[in-house]
Amino acid sequence: MGKIKKKLWFAGALCLGLLFSGMAFAQTEAQQEGRDRGQFSGDFQTNVRFYQRDSLRGAAGIPFYDYLLYGVDSWLTLNYRVAGFDMGIRFDMFHNSNLFNPTREASKQGIGRWYIAKSIGKLDLAAGYLYDQFGSGTTFRAYEARLLGVDQSVLGVKAAYHLTPNWTIRGFTGKLKNQFKLDDIELYRPILRGACIEGLVKLNTNAQIQPGISAVSRTLDTKTMESVAQEINSYKLEDRFEPKYSTYLASVYNTLLVKNISWYVEGAFKTEDVVRDLTGKLFNPNRGYVLYSTATYSKKGFGLVLQGKYTSKFDFRIAPSEIQNAGLVHFLPSLTRLNTYRLTSRYNAATQLLGEVALQGDITYTPKKGVTFSLNVSDIFDPDNSDQLFRELYADVSLKPKDKKWKLNTGLQMVDYNQARFEQKGDFVNTLTPFAEWVYKFDRKKSIKAELSYMLTKRNYRLFGQEDPHPDKLQDLGDFAWALIEFDIAPHWSFTVANMWNVDNDIHYPTVGVFYTLKVTRLSVIYAKQPAGIVCTGGVCRFEPAFSGMRLDISTSF
Template identity: 25%
Template sequence: MKLINYILVFGLSTLTLHAQEKKDMGRFFGGFETNAQRYLEFENDENSPEYFRSNNYLQLNYEVKKWTFGMQVESYEKQALLNYYPGFDGTNVATYFAKYKTKKLEATAGYFYEQFGSGMILRAWEDRSLGINTALRGGKVFYKPTKDIKFKAFYGQQRSGFKVSEGHLYGFDLETNLSDLLSFEEADFEIGFSNVNRYEKIDQSMVLHPSFSPTTHAFSLRSAFSQGIFYSSFEANYKSKDATLNRITNSISNDFINDGNALQFNLGIAKDGLGIDLTLRRTQNMLFTSERIPEAVGLNQSSLDYSDKVINFTPALTKQHHSNLANIYVYQAQAGVEFKSNEIMKSGETGGQLDVVYEFAKDTKLGGKYGTKLALNYASWYNLPGTYRAVPAQYETNFFGVGEKYFSDFNIEVKKQFSENSRASFLYVNQYYNKPWVEDASHDVNTHIFYGEWIYSLTKSKSIRVDVEHMWADADFKNWMGGSMEYNFNEKFSVYAMDLINYGNTKDKEERKKHYLTIGGAYRKGATRVALGYGRQRGGLVCVGGVCRFVPESTGISLSFNTAF
């Protein structure tokens, strides 16, 4: 009934939209989204018997003159989709805000989102597909006294389900453009400084006689420079000493207190069909949460496994593949400290990613009539080198060098248009995935993947897309093959079918050599989209933008609907 009431509010708000505008009393706008699944079969979810689940989001905003008011109602009935944070339960008002905005000043009270720099000390954000919403409840001020100076300040408590964290966050960010001051006529130079502080009262349930401060400070200094075809950026981050979380016992103590730091450097050029981009990053003990001890959730899990109460943002800097098989062994950034055993002890990560893109010109030998695009990418990530001891837990790292290898990905992609109606792409991927260190598994994995895609346009709005792919893997679930077909009848309606087959599986029972077949379709009209699908979901990591969540294997019918008004 609660969900029905909220849907009625949505309907009434859209009916009053035009009337409000005519009276010059502002305007309503917002959106509604629902993602529902009827599970016919799922595994490893004994504590969640509900076979029908849905995530629903209703966003309502009202804007009048310099003011904007908004709220988001969320409903997870009877439960949220599989492996969403259990705090997303029931129906309630999730976020609300009031904002006042002029040319120089913007002030927000209520819930808000924010990011300082690259996000390595603060990023409050939402991604519904990952089940992440780390909005802050409090207040934020943005002030721009001149075109070259920007200042932000905030205070808040972080959202966790329909509640907020015990920890209190506050800080500021200052960014200035120095190009005019330095008389740069053809160059652009910016610097920024950020500070984020977390205060959490330390009681005896955490640790007796704490030898660390209730307040943890984080600082960030960054710069960005560009001129002509060249660009670069640099960011340095520091987190003050604090108790380090023991992930095995989900506890902290006075015996394992460390500071943290992170450095990121980016360099690139772009000119005449050539693009080169290099990013290097080193992070040490940079897990930053609004509560020191995560909430225990289920067996051997905590709220941290759902990215709950995480203040900062450290995505994996690797290629975001569109191949399904290339996303089976996908890397997650290892930014924190984790001592899993006497053999596996981590304090962060070091590595980088190189992208090279070149477009062969049209009417050349390699470019042909329509041109050819070539893309090379290489990413490699390692544990920090140094000395580690499990009992008592401690570590000392070296700034340069690399430790145990976590992951590497080398790939090359060629995109070619053969005619006005036909184009194709071909991808080769070679991956190394250290599953014992990244996922607590028994074997590391080496893969070779080939992927091909062909798109043919029948008319301006009608097209067909076909892809095929194969993975050779030397361990874990061994070899896979797959493919998909999509047909677009017009700009509004499309259907698809996709299948993945783990034919090389020798690890488990013969029955696990199954098809992961999915069929479905989507209809779009204006700002509204409806999609219906049926199939089996491969268990594993689902990732968006370098951030991942685990989903168990399941079979079912899915329905999604979203609209904006």
């Protein structure tokens, strides 16, 4: 542990030294030659949680409510650009954090990221903790999603060469950051490397293509391989296999643009790998596949999006021991609607890396100004046994009459959610959720918003006449009702009062919030109680335990 901390602080000190030395050198050079003197930028974010034990609502039995009572996550980023150099450093601090494990605290701090980049003619060079992706991210995506506890950066080097103004080849090598290690910030041992070439070809004045090819490989280190082999040797003889050190991925992708039509298609292949099945047992699929496509069409008053994805055994991690969001090298999007209302967003579909067929269609129609209809349908099932995983039907209408001070959005959502697959508990949840949002503007600065919705469970039994085999058993927590009132005083203040009512168990989850915004700085104080659930962003999900207490969030940029 001591060696790790020394390495981290040495890296941070080295980066700071390079940062400020580069600043001094570049500024002196710029002053001498009358060139750009450089520019600072950065951002700061801190999220503070005060936990209040509430056993009735499930906020108990874990350290946060039993004795810690407090937690904070903070990030401070500094960037500097001068004389063709880009450099930056980010300090991360997590005290009693639940970002990485919702039931166990993590306390660590240090240099979460540093990087230095330089462009020399047609060549771009970078070193440090790097973010990048190939294509849509099917073979490789290094990115950050703070609220999910994800920081899939690669500590290494990257180079890009612009062959022509329209064609670029780039590659990298390095080690993936182990953000989920609870006692300190560390790196995974296996080596990761990859390259891609992307370009643009104009077919005529109205059409062009943007093709690309990528390749990525991962090589296990000796210690990781020994751990994998030890686990495999504990299995029955018929379940044992010989793991390979290296795994390779390749993809081909292209975007076709013709007037108001866009079509993206990507196919990816993965060689033999060691992964975990749905029960957590290691196995070695000899190959994996992904085929992903999205097509869009738009014209005045009308928009259409069609998407499809086929996935087969395409779980690619830096080490076979990792599960859930830890150690993922790539990213496969979830083909479901991004819902924003409290009850319509309660059930989400996490991407199934071992296998899924996903389809989605979205239509937006505006027959006249002030009236918009939206329809979204998504369907996800298991290709091996055709089991239904997720289905959603969503429709709404937005009204904003001319010369009126109000606007209304109302609609209906139906969801079929395989809770046994996504949460390893329960069975199916079938919901019907009508909702409405009404906004009224008193004047240029003051407005009020109201939301109402009701989530009915056991939809097929209660509305469609199917026989209920378990009439005395709830689906998940049963029905919910939601009501919210928000009062805004532009440009600074916003006040919110809301309540989420678990009807079947007669439990209320109130929320009271105050928000203050000054230019790019935002401060919020919220007292809330909320039930446990799954929180997702683009198919990347994490379990969020029941919450009871106060949240203080501050964010700014400069």
